[in-house]
Amino acid sequence: xxKTRWKAGNMIYPLPAVMVSCGNETETNIVTVAWTGTICTxxxxxxxxxxxxxxxxxxxxxxxxxxxxxxxESLVRETDFCGVKSGRDVDKFKEMHLTCIRDExxxxxxxxxxxxxxxxxxxxxxxxxxxxxxxANVKAVYVDESYMDEKGKFHLxxxxxxAYSHGSYLSIGEELGTFGYSISxxxxxxxxxxxxxxxxxxxxxxxxxxEKSTSCHNKKVSSNKREKNQQIPRNSATHKSNKKxxxxxxxxxxHNKKTPQ
Amino acid sequence: xxKTRWKAGNMIYPLPAVMVSCGNETETNIVTVAWTGTICTxxxxxxxxxxxxxxxxxxxxxxxxxxxxxxxESLVRETDFCGVKSGRDVDKFKEMHLTCIRDExxxxxxxxxxxxxxxxxxxxxxxxxxxxxxxANVKAVYVDESYMDEKGKFHLxxxxxxAYSHGSYLSIGEELGTFGYSISxxxxxxxxxxxxxxxxxxxxxxxxxxEKSTSCHNKKVSSNKREKNQQIPRNSATHKSNKKxxxxxxxxxxHNKKTPQ
Ligand SMILES: Cc1cc2nc3c(=O)[nH]c(=O)nc-3n(C[C@H](O)[C@H](O)[C@H](O)COP(=O)(O)O)c2cc1C
Ligand SMILES: Cc1cc2nc3c(=O)[nH]c(=O)nc-3n(C[C@H](O)[C@H](O)[C@H](O)COP(=O)(O)O)c2cc1C
Numbered sequence: 001x002x003k004t005r006w007k008a009g010n011m012i013y014p015l016p017a018v019m020v021s022c023g024n025e026t027e028t029n030i031v032t033v034a035w036t037g038t039i040c041t042x043x044x045x046x047x048x049x050x051x052x053x054x055x056x057x058x059x060x061x062x063x064x065x066x067x068x069x070x071x072x073e074s075l076v077r078e079t080d081f082c083g084v085k086s087g088r089d090v091d092k093f094k095e096m097h098l099t100c101i102r103d104e105x106x107x108x109x110x111x112x113x114x115x116x117x118x119x120x121x122x123x124x125x126x127x128x129x130x131x132x133x134x135x136a137n138v139k140a141v142y143v144d145e146s147y148m149d150e151k152g153k154f155h156l157x158x159x160x161x162x163a164y165s166h167g168s169y170l171s172i173g174e175e176l177g178t179f180g181y182s183i184s185x186x187x188x189x190x191x192x193x194x195x196x197x198x199x200x201x202x203x204x205x206x207x208x209x210x211e212k213s214t215s216c217h218n219k220k221v222s223s224n225k226r227e228k229n230q231q232i233p234r235n236s237a238t239h240k241s242n243k244k245x246x247x248x249x250x251x252x253x254x255h256n257k258k259t260p261q
Numbered sequence: 262x263x264k265t266r267w268k269a270g271n272m273i274y275p276l277p278a279v280m281v282s283c284g285n286e287t288e289t290n291i292v293t294v295a296w297t298g299t300i301c302t303x304x305x306x307x308x309x310x311x312x313x314x315x316x317x318x319x320x321x322x323x324x325x326x327x328x329x330x331x332x333x334e335s336l337v338r339e340t341d342f343c344g345v346k347s348g349r350d351v352d353k354f355k356e357m358h359l360t361c362i363r364d365e366x367x368x369x370x371x372x373x374x375x376x377x378x379x380x381x382x383x384x385x386x387x388x389x390x391x392x393x394x395x396x397a398n399v400k401a402v403y404v405d406e407s408y409m410d411e412k413g414k415f416h417l418x419x420x421x422x423x424a425y426s427h428g429s430y431l432s433i434g435e436e437l438g439t440f441g442y443s444i445s446x447x448x449x450x451x452x453x454x455x456x457x458x459x460x461x462x463x464x465x466x467x468x469x470x471x472e473k474s475t476s477c478h479n480k481k482v483s484s485n486k487r488e489k490n491q492q493i494p495r496n497s498a499t500h501k502s503n504k505k506x507x508x509x510x511x512x513x514x515x516h517n518k519k520t521p522q
Contacts, residue, residue: 001406003362003373003378003405003406004409005364005365005402006402006403007401007402008305008398009305009399010305010307010399011331011402012279012299012307012329013277013422014275015298016274018273035298035299035300035301035302036273037296037297037298037308038271038273038276038295038296038310039296039387039389039394040296040389040390041271041392042390042391043269043389044269044270045389045390046271047300049299049300070272070274076438077438077442078443080441080442080444084441085444101264112262113262117264118272128301129301129303129304130302131303135387137269138269138270139269140267140268141266141267141268141270141272142264142267143265143267144264145263148265156272156426157426157427157429157431163275166418168436168437168438168439168440170418170433170434170436171433171435172275172426172431173431173433174432175430176334176429177338177341177429177430178428178429178430179341179344179345179428180345181338182338182339183341183345183346
C-alpha cells in the first residue's frame with residue numbers, strides 16, 4: 001500500500017451527526033453537530049465543539065445545558081436542515097415539525113422524535129480555535145421505550161441510527177462482530193457467555209456489547225431496519241416513525257448496563 | 262413516543278473504532294479506541310480518552326505522539342483484538358500481521374493497512390475520571406493513494422469504514438443524502454452546483470460533503486464495497502485487502518479540501 005502524506009486535517013470518520021437541542025424557558029433551537037463524542041466513562045462526560053458564530057453558541061453558553069439527540073434514517077432530512085439553517089432565521093422545531101420536550105430536572109429542550117436524548121451540563125468551554133469545545137457532564141439519558149425489551153434491555157442498534165462520513169449521511173449496515181469476538185474460541189462474530197468471563201478485566205471498558213451478545217446473531221440489521229421504516233410511513237404531524245408498535249415493552253427504569261465503560 | 266429517563270450514561274453512537282498506534286524508537290503498540298473524535302477544525306485537533314491502566318497510556322504520555330488509524334471491514338478482527346489484548350502480553354503488530362510504518366517527521370508508528378492514519382501530538386492531558394483525555398494537534402494525515410482519483414480527490418467512503426455502536430461492529434450502509442441536500446430545490450438526496458452557492462456562509466463548516474457532491478449519486482455504497490471486498494480476498498501476508506488495484510491514481514499531494522470545516 002502506497003500512502004500519501006497530507007498536511008493536517010480532519011479525517012476521523014464515521015461520526016454521529018447529532019441534533020443538539022438547546023435554549024431557555026422561552027426560546028429553543030436545534031443545531032447539527034458532528035464534532036461530538038464521549039470523553040469519559042465514569043463520570044459520563046461528553047463534548048460538542050461549536051463555532052462561536054452559531055446562534056446556538058450563545059444559547060448554550062447562557063443556559064449551561066444542551067441535549068444530544070441521536071439521529072436516525074427517518075430524521076436525515078431534519079438533521080441536515082438543522083445543520084444548514086440558523087435559528088436566527090427560522091424556528092427549526094416548527095419548520096421540521098419536531099416536538100420539543102423538556103428534561104424534568106434541568107428543563108433542557110430535547111427532541112421527542114429522537115430515540116435517545118442525552119442531557120448535558122457544560123463544565124468548561126475550551127477556546128481551541130475555529131471551534132470552542134463544550135466539555136460536559138451527562139445529567140440524564142432519555143430513551144424511547146419502544147426499543148426496550150421485556151428485560152429492560154435497550155436495543156439501540158434497531159433504531160436505524162445514521163452515520164456522517166466525509167460529507168455524506170450513511171445508513172448503518174450489517175453487524176460484523178461484537179466486542180471481544182476475536183478472542184472467542186470459535187473465531188466467529190459471536191461471543192458466548194462463557195467466553196465473556198475470559199475477556200480480561202482491563203478490557204472491560206466496552207463490555208456492554210459483550211453483555212448483550214450471548215448468542216450468535218450476525219443478522220442483517222439494516223434490512224430489518226429498512227423494512228420497518230417502510231412499514232411505518234413517516235407522518236409529518238405526529239413523527240412517530242421510529243416507534244415500534246408491534247411489541248409491548250416493559251417500562252424498566254433501570255439502566256441495563258452492567259459494566260460501565 | 263414514550264421516553265424513559267435513565268441516569269447518566271454513555272450513549273453517543275455510532276462511533277468510529279480506531280486503532281491507535283503508538284510507541285518509541287524501539288517499542289510499538291496498538292490500542293483500540295472509541296472515545297475519539299474531532300474537537301476543532303482549524304487548527305485541526307482531535308482527542309482520545311484512555312484509562313491510565315492501558316499499556317498504551319504510558320507509551321503515549323512518554324512520546325507525546327500517537328496515530329489514529331481508521332478501521333475497515335477487512336480490519337474488524339484486528340480492531341477487536343487490539344481492544345481486548347494488552348501490549349503488556351502480546352506484540353499486536355506481529356500477532357495481527359500488521360505492518361508498522363513511521364511518520365517521516367515525528368517517527369510515530371502507524372498501521373500501513375489502514376486507509377487513513379492521522380498523526381497527532383498531545384498538547385494536554387485532562388484527567389477527567391476513569392479516562393484521561395489526550396487533547397492533540399493533528400500533525401499529518403496519511404491516506405491510501407489507491408482511493409484517490411485522477412483529480413486527487415480522496416474517496417474515503419469507498420474504503421469500507423466500519424462503525425462501532427453499543428457493543429457491535431457495523432458496516433456502513435447506503436448513502437442517504439449529502440451535506441445540504443435538505444435545502445436543495447429538488448428535495449432529493451442530491452446537491453447541485455448552483456445550490457451549493459446558496460448554502461449560507463455560516464453553514465459552510467461541513468461543506469466538504471457538498472463540494473464533493475455536484476451530481477445526484479444516491480448509490481448503494483455498501484454493496485459496491487462488499488463486492489470489492491469479496492473480489493480481493495484478505496491476504497494475511499501482505500494485507501493489501503483495502504487496496505484498489507484496478508485504477509492507476511494520481512499522486513496529488515494537495516489536500517483536496519476547499520472549505521475547512
Ligand atoms: C452534518 C453536519 C455536522 C455539523 N457539525 C458541526 C459542528 O460540529 N460544529 C459546528 O459548529 N457546526 C456544525 N455544523 C454546522 C451547523 O449545524 C450549522 O452552521 C447550523 O446552521 C448552525 O445553526 P444555529 O445558527 O441555529 O446554531 C454541522 C452541520 C452539518 C450538516
Ligand atoms: C471497540 C473498542 C473500543 C475501545 N475504546 C476504548 C477507549 O476509548 N479508551 C480506552 O481506554 N480503552 C478502550 N478500549 C479498550 C482497550 O482497547 C483495551 O483495554 C486494550 O486491551 C488496551 O491495550 P493496551 O493495554 O495494549 O494499551 C476499547 C476496546 C474496544 C474493543
